Amino acid sequence: MIHLDPSTLNLPVERLMHIALLNCSPDTPLHEAAERMARRQCSSILVMQRGVAVGIWTEHDSLRLDFNDPGSLNIPIGKVMSSPVISLPLHTPVAEVARRFDEEQRRHFLVVDDEGQPQGIVSQTDIALKQGLELYLSLRKVHEAINSQPLMLQGTLSLGQAAALMLEQGQDAAVVACDDGEFGIITERDLVRFAARHPGNIPLGTLASRPLLTIDSQDTLLRARDMLIDNHLRHLAVQDNSCRQNPQIVGLLGFSHILEGADRRYQLELQQALTQRDQALSRSRLNLQLAERVIDASLEGVMITNAKGQIEFVNPAFTHTTGYLLEEVMGKTPAVLSSGRHDTDFYNGMWHTLQQKGYWRGEIWNRRKSGQLYLELLTITAISDAEGNNSHYAALFSDITHIRENEDQIRKLAYYDALTKLPNRRLLEDRLELAIRHAHRHQQRLAVLFIDLDHFKQVNDTLGHAAGDELLLDVSRRMTALLREDDTLARLGGDEFIALLPNLSKPDEVTRIARRLLDAIGEPFQIKGQSFRISCSLGVSLYPDDAADVEQLLHHADAAMYRAKQEGRNSFRLYSTRLDVREHRWLAMETALRDSIDSGEGLGLHYQPLVERDSGRLYSMEALARWHHPEFGQVSPADFIPLAERSGLILPLSRYLMHRVAAQLRTWLDAGLTPVPVAVNLSAQQFWQQDLIEQIRALYDDYRLPAGLISFELTESMLLDKQQQAVQVLQELRQLGCRVAMDDFGTGYSSLSYLHQLPITTLKIDKSFIQQLGENQGSNTILAAITGMAQGLKLTVVAEGVERQDQLITLRQYHVNLIQGYLTGRPMPAEHVARQYLMNDNGRPEEGKRERKE
Numbered sequence: 001m002i003h004l005d006p007s008t009l010n011l012p013v014e015r016l017m018h019i020a021l022l023n024c025s026p027d028t029p030l031h032e033a034a035e036r037m038a039r040r041q042c043s044s045i046l047v048m049q050r051g052v053a054v055g056i057w058t059e060h061d062s063l064r065l066d067f068n069d070p071g072s073l074n075i076p077i078g079k080v081m082s083s084p085v086i087s088l089p090l091h092t093p094v095a096e097v098a099r100r101f102d103e104e105q106r107r108h109f110l111v112v113d114d115e116g117q118p119q120g121i122v123s124q125t126d127i128a129l130k131q132g133l134e135l136y137l138s139l140r141k142v143h144e145a146i147n148s149q150p151l152m153l154q155g156t157l158s159l160g161q162a163a164a165l166m167l168e169q170g171q172d173a174a175v176v177a178c179d180d181g182e183f184g185i186i187t188e189r190d191l192v193r194f195a196a197r198h199p200g201n202i203p204l205g206t207l208a209s210r211p212l213l214t215i216d217s218q219d220t221l222l223r224a225r226d227m228l229i230d231n232h233l234r235h236l237a238v239q240d241n242s243c244r245q246n247p248q249i250v251g252l253l254g255f256s257h258i259l260e261g262a263d264r265r266y267q268l269e270l271q272q273a274l275t276q277r278d279q280a281l282s283r284s285r286l287n288l289q290l291a292e293r294v295i296d297a298s299l300e301g302v303m304i305t306n307a308k309g310q311i312e313f314v315n316p317a318f319t320h321t322t323g324y325l326l327e328e329v330m331g332k333t334p335a336v337l338s339s340g341r342h343d344t345d346f347y348n349g350m351w352h353t354l355q356q357k358g359y360w361r362g363e364i365w366n367r368r369k370s371g372q373l374y375l376e377l378l379t380i381t382a383i384s385d386a387e388g389n390n391s392h393y394a395a396l397f398s399d400i401t402h403i404r405e406n407e408d409q410i411r412k413l414a415y416y417d418a419l420t421k422l423p424n425r426r427l428l429e430d431r432l433e434l435a436i437r438h439a440h441r442h443q444q445r446l447a448v449l450f451i452d453l454d455h456f457k458q459v460n461d462t463l464g465h466a467a468g469d470e471l472l473l474d475v476s477r478r479m480t481a482l483l484r485e486d487d488t489l490a491r492l493g494g495d496e497f498i499a500l501l502p503n504l505s506k507p508d509e510v511t512r513i514a515r516r517l518l519d520a521i522g523e524p525f526q527i528k529g530q531s532f533r534i535s536c537s538l539g540v541s542l543y544p545d546d547a548a549d550v551e552q553l554l555h556h557a558d559a560a561m562y563r564a565k566q567e568g569r570n571s572f573r574l575y576s577t578r579l580d581v582r583e584h585r586w587l588a589m590e591t592a593l594r595d596s597i598d599s600g601e602g603l604g605l606h607y608q609p610l611v612e613r614d615s616g617r618l619y620s621m622e623a624l625a626r627w628h629h630p631e632f633g634q635v636s637p638a639d640f641i642p643l644a645e646r647s648g649l650i651l652p653l654s655r656y657l658m659h660r661v662a663a664q665l666r667t668w669l670d671a672g673l674t675p676v677p678v679a680v681n682l683s684a685q686q687f688w689q690q691d692l693i694e695q696i697r698a699l700y701d702d703y704r705l706p707a708g709l710i711s712f713e714l715t716e717s718m719l720l721d722k723q724q725q726a727v728q729v730l731q732e733l734r735q736l737g738c739r740v741a742m743d744d745f746g747t748g749y750s751s752l753s754y755l756h757q758l759p760i761t762t763l764k765i766d767k768s769f770i771q772q773l774g775e776n777q778g779s780n781t782i783l784a785a786i787t788g789m790a791q792g793l794k795l796t797v798v799a800e801g802v803e804r805q806d807q808l809i810t811l812r813q814y815h816v817n818l819i820q821g822y823l824t825g826r827p828m829p830a831e832h833v834a835r836q837y838l839m840n841d842n843g844r845p846e847e848g849k850r851e852r853k854e
Helices: 030-040 059-064 070-074 094-104 124-128 134-139 159-168 188-196 221-230 255-286 288-297 316-322 344-357 401-415 425-442 456-463 465-482 508-522 550-566 577-599 637-647 650-670 692-703 723-735 767-771 777-792 805-811 830-838 846-853
Strands: 044-049 052-058 087-089 108-112 118-123 152-154 173-177 183-187 214-216 235-240 248-254 301-306 311-314 359-367 373-384 390-399 445-453 488-493 496-504 525-527 530-532 536-543 572-574 603-612 618-629 633-635 678-681 710-715 740-745 762-765 796-800 818-820
Touching (some): 030 044, 030 188, 087 094, 094 124, 159 173, 173 248, 183 188, 183 235, 214 221, 221 235, 301 316, 344 359, 344 373, 401 425, 425 488, 445 508, 445 550, 456 465, 465 488, 465 496, 508 536, 618 637, 618 650, 618 818, 633 637, 637 650, 650 692, 650 710, 692 710, 692 723, 723 740, 762 777, 767 796, 767 805, 777 796
Parallel strands (some): 087 108, 152 173, 618 678, 678 710, 710 740, 740 762, 762 796, 796 818
Antiparallel strands (some): 359 373, 445 496, 603 618
């Protein structure tokens, strides 16, 4: 039985579960499902069919895989999943979840709502991570909880042999002895990762995770718990360091072992209590008066009931704790103390355990006579008569409410700021040190932001310190709301804050967050009925670019913050001069792009023709944005389009360019020309705007354009997360007569399973395949597959990036309708398009006509 922290007993399971469900269909290849689990670091994946959960596959199931046969990893997950899926309602108490984990020997439950729809997954680890400190303080030492017979594997074994041994011995992890004399570890989570990307016949020593994180067997269990949580690990190797020169690995330690160790200790304590009870009863026969005095003097409450649960005796400690006299509870049941916090299932489980094992021990909330709630540590023991029947039940309890409150208070005083409740410098430095280790291990960046409010002293002097405290609370709330879940915001004191941003893929992320913090703090504050604004100065240091330890990172961030103050305040500075200069250039370029969008100066369009492969006739054109600035010169779309996306300018830029396309089409029509459809590239933000269809319909109406004259291109990655909503938007575009092309097809995701569901008209094959024609057989094979599939789906196929005649000749072997590339036409201004394509017969360029005459 898992012994729970009382603060979690009545929490609904939805407070602990993983909300982001990972799921797949039954026909999903096993390796693909494992890849998703590894990428999301999930311990299970739900198998769904027509919206119904039909099975589940977990990390433990990876032990049954045949890693010696890579082909077995391609089988559908439906053939190896566990079914049916055991589910729990959202409101199920944590205590009931723990009981069912224990009784049913499961690791995961699916959590569903009242309609039976999946809402999340809860695992045994989720329960263990919610336990209070008493569990770890009671065991005290690591050696009291370890698995003293860990599975030790040689690094020369194969992955398949390791999985088989782990399954055979019921182990979820094994220590690996590597060839270089070091040790590593392999876990069920590693096997999932290997199932996703089969490493081949590589020796186990090469695959094992290293270095192996260890803890001394005589170390405290509380420190082991902190190491597991802080390092996001499930296992620690336990060493016997009694021989300093040659420490030995003597076991493995995980949360499951800690819980099992707690059970053993509870049972030992109970056994001791039972022994003491028997001895006391024996002595009571000799000296009943002495026994009564002992019970009366006990600081623990004692209550004895008959077999029906009716109270027959209580001691003075019971009265002192509960407020009830013996006369008031005599003949009543313990329900008179019920707090209302525990449901029927909790008490049924308690009674079931008592009947099965003869005792129950745990923490329970009860109510005093005054109505006040209190937490007690309760042990109930069944007392049998000479015939072995339960004749009485003895309950011993002590009030531990203040113990819990004191533990929480001590923790808060030691690690949190008293005003804002944010982490203080001590906790920040601990987290920063762990974050540095994590970043070093995974070769990632992290950032430290030093934030100082500008002219905060004036607020205190003008409005008083109480108003200053209220302002600090508002500032901390605003900044917390802007940071990610894994980020840490700490208060150093006064008006100084530190933000720790781990897991950064590139420096650009921290600059975006810094700008958001500046903007948020710059919004008006309402304090004591007065509205006013403040600003702040930020300094940024990066690991490993600027420093590699806690002290230097904080010092450099502080120095960068002071530079921001010296250079005008209300801004941020990077400690790295190189990055700071680049950031200033980006900021200047962003301002210039914003001005160009507002004025229209420097922004324009070029048009690249798409011609029929066989006839060379002009079929349509693609509109391509161009930007020329007096200071930056001709800026490449590869630079200013990502800049627009990062800075939030992509929507106004896209709207401006669409209107330029519509206006140009209207100009050609008014000149008596017959333009071909022009394709506009849609960004992800633009595609998911709720009023996109209304914008396009208004565009057609405002410029009096015939239906279908504007078409659209989008990438496949835009549709992956919201496929059904995407189908609805695409259908509405098609109803307007617009052609829809999927651009850069063949790269990235290229999921064919839903392609036939999308109401698109065209596939544009990425130029990387075209450029390798005749050089890479794989490109020819992929091209044949894509064009054959497109022909079956009745889609128009465009080959992008055609630059040479031999590429064009090769493309005649495949189902390719249209050609786009420098061979058939470079991007050109609108006036060149009119002269070369729209004013001559058959839509062929003049150059092409001359070539045919020659």
